[in-house]
Structures are given as C-alpha cells and as structure tokens.
Amino acid sequence: MYEARLLQASLLKKIIEAVRELVTDANLDCSESGISMQAMDSSHVSLCALMIRSDGFQHYRCDRSLSLGLSTGSISKILKCAGNDDTVTLKAEDTADALTIMFESPKQDRISDFELKLMDIDSEHLGIPKTEYNCIIQMPSAEFARIMRDLQVIGDTCTIACDKDGVNFSVSGDMGKGNIMVRNNTSVDKEEDKVTVTMEEPVTLKFALRYLSLFAKATPLGPTVTISMTPDNPVVVEYPIDTFGYVRYYLAPKIDEADE
C-alpha cells in the first residue's frame, strides 16, 4: 500500500509543469524516504532529478518501494482538474497497475478521484558522480528565467562565464550578439533577491539555450535557483522545493569541435 497526501495541489502542479516539457515519460520511485525521479530528455542531453522527502507530505505511508511509470502529460492533465488549494492524495496498491489521485477541496465539500494507468518504462538510470563544483551561483529564479527568455531571441548557444564579480550570459547568432551581466549583489532587502557567486576558479561553459529555458519552467517552484558549474562537466541547475526536496537539471556542455 502506498499513500501520500500533500496539502497543496498547486505544489504538485508546479513540479509536474517543471518536468513535463523536458521529459515525457518517467518512473516515480516511491520509497520510505520519499518520492524521487530521474529521467533524461529524448535526446539524452539533459537529465532531470526530482526529490520530495516524506516529511514534505501531510501523510506518508510506503509499505514497499514502488516504481510508478507515468506519462507526465497525462498526470498534468489530471492535475488541471484540481483547485490550487485542494489537498491531493496519491494512492497505489503494491502491485497496482494504476495510480489513484484524489482531490479534496479545503472545506471537504468536493471530493474527486481519478485513476491514471501506469506504464512500464524502460529507463536508463544514470550514476551521477560526486563533483566539486568550481562555481556556485545563486540568483533569483525569475531573473534566470528572464535572461534565458531574452537570450533565446538571438541564438541557440549560451555561454555562461562566471568569475568573482558575477556571471556573464552571452549569445551570438545570425542577427547579432547579446550579453547579460549579472553582478554579485548581496545588499538587497529581500534574501531571495541576492545574487551570490561562490567560486574557486572562473569557469566558462557553453550550453544549448533550448534546454536552459526548459529548465526555467521550474521557476514557480521557488524564488531562487542555484547554478553549479565545473569545467568540462554538466551544469547543475537546482530549484529547491521548500525545505523538503528539489528539482535538479543536469545539462551536458557543448564542446568546441577539434580542428582538423
């Protein structure tokens, strides 16, 4: 028996919206410690890792570890039927081939339940090596989303250069070039508006903007985003989910081709 109740359906909506466009099918791995997911996009260039620890749920019960194969599109459609303040409960039998999703309105006057058929997804599970990142950038998530949106107009490869003063996002394309510099900024009123760069060495890497802007779909999850980079390694873009989880995206850097 598996049962997990979340007070705010909106949170689950945001999480699913954050991965839906990148990943079409994924296995939700449910265990005693919580729900996790790891999935790559169809071209295997990026990876999305999700974690919601059990303490984030109002009620959590997991008798046996389960792997629920879901279509992110389908669950998103079902979640559209929930009000933002509804309580959502996920239920599955240990050997179930369907996931029951129940919504209850705050006043308990409307209760709806949906059953979502599960799929057998043969997904590759990647081992993510421990990496010490040379640069860790924390910035407002809305700012990051805006930069990605703005730069996408110009070209498709974004160069992220990080040094002690701040971060420089640049792009060039057929019609011209763009450059957005975000400086270290810690003297702001609100904690979440801070831009902090923690670094050992400057790092410059190139990434496909298409994926970075897909990552920015997670912006509603929280006010800040953390970008960690180290040379010749995938970047990690992390959106914390309150205090009990995260959505992390890994993206392989583009590599300049060797001359002939």
Place this chain on the structure above:
Amino acid sequence: MMPRSPPKPLGAASYFDDIEELPAAFVRDYRQHQAVTYHAFTAEEVTMVRQGLLSWYDETRRRLPWRGDPPPWTRTSTPAASAAPGAATGRKGKTSKSAKEENPAQPRLTAFFGSKPKQQQQGQHPTEVARKRRSTGIASESELGLKQQRQQEGNDVLSLAVEEEQPSLLKRIPMSAYGTWVSEVMLQQTRVETVIDYYVKWMTLFPTPNDLAAASLEQVNKAWAGLGYYRRAKMLHEGAKKVVSDHSGCLPGTAKELKDLPGIGPYTAGAVASIAFGECEPLVDGNVIRVLARLRAIASDPKNAGLNKLCWDLAGSIVDPGRPGDFNQALMELGATVCTVKNPSCSACPVRTSCFAKKLTSAGSKGPKHAVGEDGMAVVPTAVTDFPRKAAKTLVKDQALSVSVVERDGPAGPQVLLVKRPETGLLAGQWECPCVMLRDGSEPRSSDAGNRARGTVVPSSDVPEKERLRLVDAFLFCDLGLSETLVRSRASVGTATHVFSHLRHTMQVERIEIASDPGMDDKFGTTSSRENRWVDVSDMGGVGITTGMKKVLALASKARASSSRSTSGAKKGTKRDAKRKLDEEPNQRTTKQTKGATK
C-alpha cells in the same frame, strides 16, 4: 586543435624544409655511420624535443584515472579531445564558417554520467540493493571503499540523494605514488582502455599499500582476474607487503630504493620516481624504444640488448629535469597514440622536425627506389616504420589441454567445479575448470607449421581419445576424488583456443554432468591434492575467472542451453528417436559407456 610544432630553430627548420638539397649528405651520413654517437641528441635537439613533447602533451594528453583526472576518462587511443557523439542541437547545415564556430558539438549526458544497472532504483530496500551489488560483481565487501565514499559525501556542497547508492566507481581518484605504481604495473603489456576499469576497481578495493598488504592473495588474484600476466598481481602484493614492513606503508622516493622492492624493475622504478616523486629519471618501455629508434634512426631489433641500453642512455639524455614525469608520459603516449607500430601519424607528431627516420624517408623517396646495398639492406629506408627493425618471431608453444566442465545442480541453479591453479607458473593461483595437459608443445610437430599457416585450428586429436580419457579420469576421479558413480552424462562440447604471449592453448572442452549427492560437501576434503570448490554458474563473475576460462564456460553454457532444450523435446519423442540421437552424436556417451571405456 592540432599540436602546433615548436618554434623551429633556424638551422633545423631549413634542413627539414629544404630537404631536397640535402638528402644525399643526410643519407650518406646514415649509410656510413659507425659510432653510436651518430644517434645522440644535440643540445639543440634536446630542447626542441622537450618543448615539443611537453606542449603536445599538455594539449592532447588522454584523461586517465591514474593521472588524477576526474571522469569521464579517455577510452580510445586517439589523443584528440573527446569526440562528441549524439545529436547536435545546433543547425550544422549552415555553410558560413562563423556559423560552424558558433555551433559547438553537443555531447550526450551519458558521456559524462555512467549508466547504472537498469533495475537499480533509489530508495530500494537495503538488502535488495546489497543483493544487486553482489550480483553485478562489483565487490561491495570493500568496506574501505564505502567508508571513503561516505567521507566524500560529507564534503560535498550539494549532497545528492541520487548518488547515495552509487558505488564509488565514477569519481576522481587522487594521485599517489602507490596509484602510479599500480597503474604502471597494470599497463605493462596491457592497453590503456583495458586498464582503466581494473584500475578504478583496484583503487576502490585497495586504496593504500596497507590495504593491499592486508588482503589475501586470493582477493588480489580475484581483482586481477582477466587482466593477464598474473605474476604481476602477486609481485604487486608482495611489493606492498615489503613497503608496509620496511617503509611503514610509504613508497620510497628514489628509483634506486624502488628497484629493491619485489616486482619493480628499472622501468617501474623510473616511472614511479619520475611521475610520483618528480625525480629526473628516464624510463624505457616498448613505446619509448620505438619512438627513440625512429627519432634516431636506429635500425636494430627491439629485443636487442644493445638497443635497449642505447635507449636508456638516450632517454636519460633527453628527460626534462623540470617535468620529468610529464615528459616520460608524453614520450610513452606519443608512442601509443601517434608514433604507432603501423601507420604512424607523422603529420601530427610534435617532434617530427627532429626525427631522423622521417628525414631519411623523405629523402629516400626522392632517391632510387628499392636500391639494396651489399649488406642486403635497403640503401635508404622507405618508411618510418622500418625503424626499429622487426624482431624475429618467437616460436609459440602449442599446448593441447582437455578441460572438464563438471556441473551439478546446486540449490540455486547449476554449479561448476573449479580448482585452483598452483601458486607459481602460468595463471598462478587463478581458479579454473579441471584441466589436463595432453601435449605440452615442447617438441614441435611437423604438421604444426603447415596447419598454422593455413590458419586452421590445430586439432588435439593427435592424442588418442583413449589416452585423453585415461588422463582426465585419473585427474577427476583419483586426484580430485570425484565419485565416478555420480556421473550422469559426458559430452564433448567443442574446442576453445586461447593465445598467451608465448603459449597457445587448444582446449578440448568436455561437459560432465554429475548427480548432486546430498552428502557431498562443497569441498572434496583431504583426498584432493588441489584446492577446489563449487561455484554457481550465475555467480561466476564474483570469483574472478581468466579470459581463457570464460571461453570454456561459454561453450559449456551453450551446450547446457541446447541440451535442456533437446531433453525436453526428447520426452515427447519415442525411445527410438532418443536412441538415434545418441548414435548420431558419437561423442555423447552414457554413464555405462564411460565405465566401459575406463575399465
């Protein structure tokens, strides 16, 4: 980026570029040289070679675990930057040059992160995970490895829940003198691509000389299984013990002291001293001999002791005192990736301007072709690969063996009997199926040469079948103490060959099924002269078996699969069908027949 050639001193550059004007003089010098000093490097050449090699190495060196590089590691023998597989998201079709520059290749994420075994999910029940680890053959019993992993997890800024169950296989291994020693020993006679995984596994199992010294020879052999030349593992083990007892666990820092350790010769001593301790020591291996023989146009056979000595002197004269380790690795890497045995990539070579062989062949191509001097040698070498001269082929001993795959039904599927090889000699201390030597190949047979020339597998049938049976039975039923009455069926399942550097094993494989006797223990007790045990077929990876045995077991498992199919079919068929089947397969004999043959 191709390595840029070093700044050329004027003299040398013009010599190379204006080769047409000088071939006669150069070739004459080469033809007439008597003294060894002809091969020596001039001071000018020494600086050029050092500069050229080091800057080439900095640009193109392979990323390897024992160089302290983080994964992913280079798994090809091409030195260039890792090629990018996968779909490029950028539109590559654009013709303008600038567009190409702005569309760098998009590698896949899988090029950075290793794939985990499919079923392994996070959040599984711990025992389940432990079971899976066991079955993957990655020994998780190395508590040290796990402890180390945990410590590292503590240090990490972003503690990733994703990796909590990740065996510590894919992270950077810090460089150490011990690590250098292990890698150098593993790399002897073995390709880099093969060594990487073994090295990572080894350093997880035995991260320090203390751990290695504390391990049993059995564990050491298991970790080495499949890498070949098993004496290396034993010597490494003994070396580690000596390091612990005489040097309190730290490798000594000079080549001279290193040479006193068991298993460390001049090459390993030079490598460890220069790479790990920065001592200005030369080293010479097969790659270095080839590179130097070409650079200096030394037309000797690589096995020649004089050439070896000369190479040590030459290597000593050019080793860079500032970065001896990098220089030595550069020299070897050049031999492995550019100055290869066949088809060297001379245009990519950073030291081609100092290369005598290159100059001679460029000159030679302008002179008369195929001119042969009075000594029978070509007047002018026609290819860089003429240096060093090809060694006379050593005769490979052809040995015939009979291997018995003895199977029984265990509690968890079929089990195979393994016996341990003696602690000395070929494949020392490795586990194998019971093996009997039919012909040790010391007396050459007249038919051998012809057969090998035709590329046919030499049949071992020149040992009469009766004689083979006598030998096999004596070993199984007398030496090992296996009970003959338990034999259910015997069938020959084919022949496997495995070639060692100096031996060729033709193994006639026989599969013997025996009934499992409930009273029979895992061991045969004291009557047996060799250590033995039963191992689940499915768990074979956990024991560590040699490549030759893998071939044997593959044959046996093929036979097992087809026999289980045919027996299920035979049940439906009539008795006559079954009888005919036996007649058609003369090799297959029932227990009764076996007894008849042995009596």
